[in-house]
Amino acid sequence: MKKISEFTGITENLLAFREEVKDAEKITFIGMPGVCSPFALLFAYVVKEKESVFISGTDIKSARKLKLTEQGMEFGESANPHADVVAILGGLAMPKTNIKPDEINKIIKNVLKKDGKLMGLCYMDIFREYGWDQKLNFDCIINGTLNGFILRK
Incomplete structure (x- = not known):
């Protein structure tokens, strides 16, 4: 894979995602509950006009529709996960999940x-760090890097 563009900040990260799925009708996110689920809700919000679904880990039966409410995106009823875009979230590749690319x-x-x-949606280059970029046939990976600091009085 080759780098085609760069971005900074969460807004540009979300806009990069929106651009990549602009032709999609339905997106299914696959990730770990707790770690990935908030990111799926955030990414789904920027494409709220599209149908979105979340699968927890490797349990296809866990598929839930992501729906827009007054509070933002929330998990709804069971849903058919069959989609024209599948977005794999980076939390799946963390070693403690014990989930294998196969x-x-x-x-x-x-x-x-x-x-x-x-698609791959990750931070800190986790898919390349653990070799998932070689084991899954990604069409696109959107990777963000987090830098931070703490201020104290």
């Missing part, structure tokens, strides 16, 4: 429509 590839085969787009 397990995710099986889910992708069942969820991603033919000629669909497989």
